[in-house]
Amino acid sequence: METITLNSRVGEDGILHLDIPVNMVNADLTITIILKPSDDFQQDNKPKGKGWPANFFEETSGCLKDTPLTIDSECWVSLPPPNLLAKRE
Incomplete structure (x- = not known):
């Protein structure tokens, strides 16, 4: 039995092609x-910090500033009713 170690690259097609000389x-x-x-x-693909994607907080901070949330005594989150008359784009 012989162990062969190779370094190779998977192409954009997701297929690994191997040419292995075995003598x-x-x-x-x-x-x-x-x-x-x-x-x-x-x-390269390891999450930074405690598992949050890179720049997560910078990209999501303040994303609900125009949609205030209220939490009632049972911890249910209530969103303001949607404006059904708002013009859709």
């Missing part, structure tokens, strides 16, 4: 493939 001819092989993202991929 054997006319042989039957059992092949096991383990996919492990590279360390660079894991670092």
Whole structure:
């Protein structure tokens, strides 16, 4: 048994193409493939902070400033009624 480690890239089509030299001819092989993202991929896609996406707070801060929320005594959130006469774009 031989272990071969390769670094390869998946194309935009989502298909991984492998060309593996095995130095054997006319042989039957059992092949096991383990996919492990590279360390660079894991670092680039790791959430920052405590799991919030990058710039989450900067992009969402104040998004409800024109829609005040009220919380009643049972902790139900009430939104103001929609303006049904408002012109839709």
